[in-house]
Amino acid sequence: MNSLIPEDPVSLVLAAEDCAPSEFEALHVFTPADDNTLSKLVAHGPVLLRGGRGTGKSALMIEAARRLAPESKESTGWGVYISLRHLELLRSRGDAYEKFLCSLIIRQLEETVESFSSEGLDPSVPTLQRALTGIYSETGKRIVLFFDDAAHIGREASLQEFFDIFRTISSSVVSCKAAIYPGVTKFGSRFDVYNDATVVDVSRNEELPGYPEIFSSIISARYPTVPDTCFSGVLSKIAIGGILAQSVLGNMRAFVFACNLLFESAGNKPIGLPAIQQTMLSLSSNYFWPLLDELRPKLGMYEPLIEPAQRIATVLYEHAAQSGSRKSVLVHRDVVERLAKLFEILEYVGFISRREASRAMKSGGRGARYALNLCALLEQVPGARLTQELYAQWASPDKLEPVQFHKTGSHFSEFKLPDLSAEKDLGIFQLSISYLGKSKAYPYGLTEAKMQILEEAGFSTIGELAEASDGRLLALPSVGQATLQRFRNVLGQAVWM
Amino acid sequence: MLVLKQMRKLVNQTTTCFEWLKDQPDQQAAFLGPYLARSLLEVAMSAIVARCDPFRVLIVREIQASAHYSAGERVKAALQWQGDILPPKDSPELWSIDKEPEKFSRSLLGPYYEHLYWTPAFQRMVDEIEIGRGGAWLSDFRTWGIAGAMKRIRAEVGKLYCTFSKGVHHEILLERVVMFDRLSMASYAADALKHISLIALASHLAPQVHASLPLDAALAAFEKTQETVLL
Numbered sequence: 001m002n003s004l005i006p007e008d009p010v011s012l013v014l015a016a017e018d019c020a021p022s023e024f025e026a027l028h029v030f031t032p033a034d035d036n037t038l039s040k041l042v043a044h045g046p047v048l049l050r051g052g053r054g055t056g057k058s059a060l061m062i063e064a065a066r067r068l069a070p071e072s073k074e075s076t077g078w079g080v081y082i083s084l085r086h087l088e089l090l091r092s093r094g095d096a097y098e099k100f101l102c103s104l105i106i107r108q109l110e111e112t113v114e115s116f117s118s119e120g121l122d123p124s125v126p127t128l129q130r131a132l133t134g135i136y137s138e139t140g141k142r143i144v145l146f147f148d149d150a151a152h153i154g155r156e157a158s159l160q161e162f163f164d165i166f167r168t169i170s171s172s173v174v175s176c177k178a179a180i181y182p183g184v185t186k187f188g189s190r191f192d193v194y195n196d197a198t199v200v201d202v203s204r205n206e207e208l209p210g211y212p213e214i215f216s217s218i219i220s221a222r223y224p225t226v227p228d229t230c231f232s233g234v235l236s237k238i239a240i241g242g243i244l245a246q247s248v249l250g251n252m253r254a255f256v257f258a259c260n261l262l263f264e265s266a267g268n269k270p271i272g273l274p275a276i277q278q279t280m281l282s283l284s285s286n287y288f289w290p291l292l293d294e295l296r297p298k299l300g301m302y303e304p305l306i307e308p309a310q311r312i313a314t315v316l317y318e319h320a321a322q323s324g325s326r327k328s329v330l331v332h333r334d335v336v337e338r339l340a341k342l343f344e345i346l347e348y349v350g351f352i353s354r355r356e357a358s359r360a361m362k363s364g365g366r367g368a369r370y371a372l373n374l375c376a377l378l379e380q381v382p383g384a385r386l387t388q389e390l391y392a393q394w395a396s397p398d399k400l401e402p403v404q405f406h407k408t409g410s411h412f413s414e415f416k417l418p419d420l421s422a423e424k425d426l427g428i429f430q431l432s433i434s435y436l437g438k439s440k441a442y443p444y445g446l447t448e449a450k451m452q453i454l455e456e457a458g459f460s461t462i463g464e465l466a467e468a469s470d471g472r473l474l475a476l477p478s479v480g481q482a483t484l485q486r487f488r489n490v491l492g493q494a495v496w497m
Numbered sequence: 498m499l500v501l502k503q504m505r506k507l508v509n510q511t512t513t514c515f516e517w518l519k520d521q522p523d524q525q526a527a528f529l530g531p532y533l534a535r536s537l538l539e540v541a542m543s544a545i546v547a548r549c550d551p552f553r554v555l556i557v558r559e560i561q562a563s564a565h566y567s568a569g570e571r572v573k574a575a576l577q578w579q580g581d582i583l584p585p586k587d588s589p590e591l592w593s594i595d596k597e598p599e600k601f602s603r604s605l606l607g608p609y610y611e612h613l614y615w616t617p618a619f620q621r622m623v624d625e626i627e628i629g630r631g632g633a634w635l636s637d638f639r640t641w642g643i644a645g646a647m648k649r650i651r652a653e654v655g656k657l658y659c660t661f662s663k664g665v666h667h668e669i670l671l672e673r674v675v676m677f678d679r680l681s682m683a684s685y686a687a688d689a690l691k692h693i694s695l696i697a698l699a700s701h702l703a704p705q706v707h708a709s710l711p712l713d714a715a716l717a718a719f720e721k722t723q724e725t726v727l728l
Contacts, residue, residue, distance in 0.1 A: 034631060036687070043684035044676060045660070076678040142675050172663075194652040198688075206661055207629045211591050314563045357642030366643070397629055 004130060016059035016150055017083055020491040023067070031214045033204065040200050042077070043066050044142060048168050048176045048193065050184075051202030052348045053291070054253025054274075057179040060202065061146040062230035063179070069141055070112060070296050077142040078135065080107045084162075085492045087466050097161040102128045105145065115139065137175040143174045144445045148495050151346070154300030154426050160188030167196050182354075183344035203353060204250030206371065207397070209249075212242025219259060226263050233270025240271055243395055246327075247280050247374040249353040258283055263360040276385035277378065284375040288438075291349040297427035298495065302341060304418040309345045313376065315411045316352070320372055320379035320403045325342070328402040329396055330367045334406060335412045341416075351376060360430055363406045428495055429463030436462065436490055446490055453478060454487075466491055500554050501708060504544040509538045515686065527677040531664025534686050538658055540584045541693040545700050546605050548707045549614065551583070553603065557655040582606060583655055604655060606696075614706070618699035619643045625702070630716060632723045634691050635698075650692050657689050687726045694722050 030038065035058070040047055040232040041064035051057045061081060065301060067081030087398035088100045103123035113135055121127050131134035132143055147166070151159055164175045167190065178197075187193055204211070216238040219226070231237040232434055244262065262271065262279045292313075296306045303426050329352075336343055346352045361367045366434070368481045374394055393400075405412055428435075433454055446454075457476050459465050465487065473484050514533050518526050547554040552582075553576070560566055560574055584607030591608055601609055623639050631638075641649055663669045664677050668694060698704045701715035710718070 036633070039684045039687070040681065043681040044678075045656075045681070045684075076675050076680070105607075136671075136675075138676065140672060142647075142678075172669060172676060192652075194649050195656070198653065198656075201637065201640060205633075206632060208636055209629065247572040354640055355636075356623060358620075358623065359639075359646070360620070430713075 001124075007046055008092055016056070017085075018492065021063075022299045024062060024190075028063065028379075029218045030060075030063060030161055031204075031217070033208075034216070035061060035143065036308055037200055037202060038064050038067065041146070042075075042144065042176050044077075044144075046166070046175055046177050046197040047460060048197045048199045049177060049179045049202060050182060050199055051179075052182055052215060052251065052353075054251045054350065055202045055204075056423040057202055059146050059252070061148050061177065061179055065144070065146050065357030068144055070114070070393040071423065072189070075141070077112055077144050078143050079339050080105075080138070081111045081146045081148065082110050083492075084147055085301045087495075090152060090155045090495075093161060098125060098165060099123045101162070101165060102315055108132065109135065110142075113139065113379065117279065117435050125165060129171070131170065132171070133157055134328070145174065145176050145179040146177065151180045152298075152496065153181055153183045153344075154298045154302060156184075156300075159184070160184050160190075163187045163191035163196075167191055169198075181344075182339065182347045185189045204252075205355065206242075206246040206247070206250060207355065211245065212238045215245035215250075215255065217241075218255070222256070223259060223263060227268050229268050230263065230266050230271050233488050235273070235276070236461040239395065240276070243374075243391065244279070245275055246394065247375055247378075248283065249371055251350045254283065254287060254350055257287055265379045273386050273388065276391075277384075278379050280375040281384060284373075284379045288373060288376055292345075295345065299345075300426050301420050301424050302345075304420065305341055305345060308339075308415070308417065309342045311353050312342050312412070312415070313337065315348055316370075316372065317376050317380045319405075319411065320345055320377055321382075323401060323403045324402050325375060325377060325381050325390055325393065327377065327398060327402045328355065328369055328371050329405060329414070330361055330366045331405040332361060332363075332365055332407040333358065333414075334365075334407045335367045339412065339415060339417065343368075361404055362401075363404065365407060366431065367404070371489060426495070429461065429466065433459050433462055433465055434464075434495055442491060444493055450483065450486070453483075462491070464496060466495060498706075500547055500558055503543065504540060504547060507540045508537070508544065511540060515692060516676075523674050523679065526682065527673040528664075528675050530682040530686075534682070534689055535658065535661035535665055535688075536687050538654070538661065538693065539578065539582075541697070542605060542654075543576050545696060546576065546581055549605065549701060549703075549705070550603060550608070550708075551674060551707060559628040578658060580604060583623055583651065583658075584608060606647065606651045614703045615647055615696075616643060618703040619646050621702040622699055625712065630720070631698075632720055633722050634694065635719070638695055649696065653688060654692050657685060657692070660685060690722060690726050694719050 016024070016028065037049070041049070041060060047328050049057050049060065065079030065081040068075045068077045073078070082104055084104070086100070086104065087350060089097065092100060099318055101122070102125060105128060106118045106121055106123055107130065115138060116131070116135055118131075121131060128369075135141075147162075150162060162178075166178060170176050195252060196444060204214070219237055219241050219255055232239065235243075244258045245255055248258055261282055262275060265278065266275055273327075292306055292310055296303055299305065316329055320329060331343075338379050343352070347370075351373050354368055355371050356369040358366045378386060381390065399405055407413065434451065436446050437451050438447060454465065455478055459468070470484060473479055473483075512534055515537070518529055519680065519690055521529075541710045542710065545552070557572070557576060558620070560572055566572070571592040574609060582605050591612065604610065620643055622635070623643070638646065647709060669676055698715055698719045701709045709715075
């Protein structure tokens, strides 16, 4: 039906960093608001790009790099995109971390700047600084380093090293840009977030004018062959783009997932509220809730926080549904401060999105306002039905006060956090490789045939597979470059965020 | 009012020059961009100082009108970026009883203005302005938190001024067209306007500030500035 809904819909859901360069342009659409973020990324100066999972950080960084040399030959800067999805970076500290990170940067510089050779360079910060200055002197172009997956929520020990190096190599000709998550709060003692970088939040806010139109244009660009009949019913393309995007809090990956589900089930028929309802409920149970399970083994010392995060989400949604299905909540700042990590986890997986850090509460005091994921909210609405009235309420600008959770006497006042042990290795490495099979938690997982190849070769844990060299994997039967890349992509999604 | 009218004229002239600069070749844009951007920061912030603390600029005006004034001599009372706009350094104890009156910094973005003017004005900004108004700038501001907002504005404005100054003082021996290329200058200028506009909007919600506009008019001007920048 649609050339952009492939036989294996997984390829559309995979993250931008796993997308082949030749397909990147066709599969990614950037809005005027994205252009504003992109201008900060291509400009000189350090930037931290902060956003939850699937918000499009990687796509923005890759696109920014593409707008610089060598892709854009006229540009005054080199764009060097560096994925930091490497086991060594998660497991090393101090000098070992510095050495590995510097070698990664040098290797990527060599791939990006044709005239640059790394021969004879030892991977250290001073050498790297000299190399970067040398590239500027020789080519007359500044250098922009894009660090993707720079910070792992479950492994904070190496963050100090990373941000030290980020700060040290930034100069009048070198700008560093790093993608981080809302839960990343430890930057080391020498890095001042606001003085040493500009923080740019990647968030698409349904409260701003033009929001449905943006997502409608994304539908047009990514699904050009969806027939017009689909948009000829009570819901126009703009209305569908608006409600779907709002349902997933503007999360780009979830939006694509939602569109895939909706258009596959719609066929040529006009899309109405029942189809939207079905898509939303399916997303809630098959995408968002499983994401919390997927996240658990990646959290390291924060693993025990998954259960309380699930409970908090349930409380938020139940209460909002009982209070007129209001689509935002206002939580007293003392509660948010005390349970900060839980709210960060929920924000990371896309259950909530912070719209205001401080707003006056009726009971006195101030609180943080979060927009709610409408898919999870719909599940809690009596009958789980998206009626005309409910659609009209959700699709219009929010006139209802957010549901308020006060400091005392609210559902959270008695909420206790579990004790957290000191830094520990990520649980994901000890899990069986069967965990990487396609499932609700891993919609992009490996097929049974590929799992069998690995099992027959004696791989039993994800850690073993992660440590295997390319050579060892390529020596397996029926494994060529494409399958190797598939293994690496799935591993990347499983281990990183 | 004469002082404010003069400052308004300066702001308009600077923005007109920016418009002109857009069509100039890269070399000229990289050479003049930092001058104009720094001028815009200085004059816009000085205009807000004039509304917050008329005494301060009236003194300067009287000195300039006096017979003692000479364009060739430094005026010690002239408005200074470091001091009138940015605080000399953070004062750990704001309300010490041992502090001399002159030690209470009157920097526009300093801790005393923050406590007395900006924090209450920021609260009104997020509580009284309808959600959805104010565009992406106000939407972004709402996520910063009142307590950390001024620290963030101070840091960003300080970094921008420092960057522009490097293009003004010729201390940078690197190629200007690289350091101040169009992509970077456009981003810097947009950031400068964003932070100026946020402080300006807040100033109309601080009851101590003179020549305030009704909130609707201030918000409309804020939105119009933003649309111009994001076009």
